[in-house]
Amino acid sequence: xxxxxxxxxxxxxxxxxxxxxxxxxxxxxxxxxxxxxxxxxxxxxxxxxxxxxxxxxxxxxxxxxxxxxxxxxxxxxxxxxxxxxxxxxxxxxxxxxxxxxxxxxxxxxxxxxxxxxxxxxxxxxxxxxxxxxxxxxxxxx
Amino acid sequence: xxxxxxxxxxxxxxxxxxxxxxxxxxxxxxxxxxxxxxxxxxxxxxxxxxxxxxxxxxxxxxxxxxxxxxxxxxxxxxxxxxxxxxxxxxxxxxxxxxxxxxxxxxxxxxxxxxxxxxxxxxxxxxxxxxxxxxxxxxxxx
DNA sequence: TTCAAAAGTTGGAATCGTTCTAAACAGTCG
DNA sequence: CGACTGTTTAGAACGATTCCAACTTTTGAA
Numbered sequence: 001x002x003x004x005x006x007x008x009x010x011x012x013x014x015x016x017x018x019x020x021x022x023x024x025x026x027x028x029x030x031x032x033x034x035x036x037x038x039x040x041x042x043x044x045x046x047x048x049x050x051x052x053x054x055x056x057x058x059x060x061x062x063x064x065x066x067x068x069x070x071x072x073x074x075x076x077x078x079x080x081x082x083x084x085x086x087x088x089x090x091x092x093x094x095x096x097x098x099x100x101x102x103x104x105x106x107x108x109x110x111x112x113x114x115x116x117x118x119x120x121x122x123x124x125x126x127x128x129x130x131x132x133x134x135x136x137x138x139x140x141x
Numbered sequence: 142x143x144x145x146x147x148x149x150x151x152x153x154x155x156x157x158x159x160x161x162x163x164x165x166x167x168x169x170x171x172x173x174x175x176x177x178x179x180x181x182x183x184x185x186x187x188x189x190x191x192x193x194x195x196x197x198x199x200x201x202x203x204x205x206x207x208x209x210x211x212x213x214x215x216x217x218x219x220x221x222x223x224x225x226x227x228x229x230x231x232x233x234x235x236x237x238x239x240x241x242x243x244x245x246x247x248x249x250x251x252x253x254x255x256x257x258x259x260x261x262x263x264x265x266x267x268x269x270x271x272x273x274x275x276x277x278x279x280x281x282x
Numbered sequence: 283t284t285c286a287a288a289a290g291t292t293g294g295a296a297t298c299g300t301t302c303t304a305a306a307c308a309g310t311c312g
Numbered sequence: 313c314g315a316c317t318g319t320t321t322a323g324a325a326c327g328a329t330t331c332c333a334a335c336t337t338t339t340g341a342a
Contacts, residue, residue, distance in 0.1 A: 014289055014338050035329080050292050055329065057290095071215045076328060089251075089259045100255055107248035108266065110230075114241055118230045120270035125249065129261035155309050155318055176300080191321050196300065198319095217299060 011064060018046050022057050026067065026081040032088075032097040034076045072097060072126060087124060091131035093138075100127060152205060159187050163198050167208065167222040173229075173238040175217045213238065213267060228265060232272035234279075241268060 004023060009015055021042045031037070035054050043049045058079055061067035070078040072090060078097065087100040108123055130138075145164060150156055162183045172178070176195050184190045199220055202208035211219040213229060219238065228241040249264055271279075 009339095012289095016290060016337070018291075048292070050294095051328090052293080052330080052332095053291055069215065071212060074210065074212045074218060077215060089255055089261060091259065098255060098259060100251060102252060104245075104249060108245060108268075110241065110268065111243060114230055114239060114268075116273075118232065118239060118268070118270045118272050119276060120230060120268045122269045124267045124269070126265045126267075127249075127251065127255075127259070127261045128263045128265070129259045131259050132257075135260060150310090153318095157309070157319060159320070189321070191323095192299095193301080193303095193322085194320055200301095 008064075013060060013064070018042065018049055018053050019057050021045050022054065026061075026079070029081055030099060032070060032072075032078040032080050034073075034078055036076070038079070070097075085122070087127065089127040089129060091134055092128050093130050093134040096131050096133070098131070100125070149205075154201060154205075159183065159190055159194050160198050162186055163195065167202075167220070170222055171240060173211060173213075173219040173221050175214075175219055177217070179220070211238075226263070228268065230268040230270060232275055233269050234271050234275040237272050237274070239272070241266070 004027070005015060005020070008019075008023070013019075022038060025038055025041050026033075033041075035051065035058060038058070039049065039051055039054045042054070058067060058069075061081075062069050062079075065083060066081070068080045068083050070080055070088070072078060072088060073095065082099070084101070085103065087102070087104070089098040089100055090096070091098075104125065105123065110118075110120060114120070145168070146156060146161070149160075149164070154160075163179060166179055166182050167174075174182075176192065176199060179199070180190065180192055180195045183195070199208060199210075202222075203210055203220075206224060207222070209221045209224050211221055211229070213219060213231060214236065223240065225242070226244065228243070228245070230239040230241055231237070232239075245266065246264065251259075251261060255261070
């Protein structure tokens with residue numbers, strides 16, 4: 001966390017208390033929060049926090065490659081501070097998002113008709129299913 | 142196309158001229174249009190067409206499993222009348238979306254830490270790259 | 283330490299895609 | 313040919329995100 005702070009300062013990013021709180025909230029966070037999740041959490045310590053600040057900061061972090069924007073949920077964006085390439089599992093019942101740290105690239109050869117019209121450089125997989133929590137609920141219902 | 146019409150009528154869906162025009166526009170369409178694309182195209186023949194009709198019809202089609210909603214573009218939804226399971230390639234420069242008709246499921250084993258918390262039933266892959274059109278433009282620029 | 287430039291913060295307004303609403307309208311079945 | 317019921321429409325409403333203009337803060341240099 002401390003070295004992260006240095007990193008941001010070096011990149012010429014001003015470190016305001018709000019930003020530090022957002023960074024802290026995101027650090028190691030595997031919940032794939034939305035802007036609103038972040039806003040609500042950080043607002044507890046900084047009651048005057050505005051959405052604009054959350055979005056500004058997220059945008060800066062995304063531009064720096066420190067946070068990824070996930071286009072997984074049709075309703076809103078989610079953010080992931082883990083920028084190592086990985087995939088996601090989504091519970092179709094509750095929306096919970098989990099991580100899948102496997103590199104499948106080698107196994108994803110593309111047919112010639114695709115490589116003919118696209119030069120592909122990366123991939124992202126969404127796995128869909130039901131999480132154990134929801135499965136349990138369903139059984140007892 | 143004619144049998145599609147029968148199919149919809151059987152499912153108790155009223156076939157209005159607007160709907161027929163939307164169905165016709167979607168039939169065999171591989172461009173992954175947005176609601177606005179559809180609206181603009183169909184409005185030419187039905188100048189009074191409203192967005193609500195486009196969204197209503199799309200919703201009905203999605204519910205019937207005749208159209209898929211794609212959560213690929215963070216800005217807006219795209220729709221795909223091809224409901225056979227397949228994946229997509231997205232040009233990161235122009236946004237063009239292509240299809241990938243390969244079933245990779247067998248090759249996508251999940252680690253135990255994932256299967257422990259999710260029962261996964263399907264997957265969808267986004268491939269990212271640059272389409273030949275954009276590549277060409279870039280070279281000549 | 284002090285200061286000014288540059289960047290960040292704020293609340294509210296604005297925007298954009300999408301959904302809702304209420305009234306007018308039109309397929310469908312008998 | 314009706315009537316029942318679902319559909320269309322224009323416009324209002326909505327929710328997520330972005331923009332704005334005024335104010336505040338961080339930072340690097342003196």
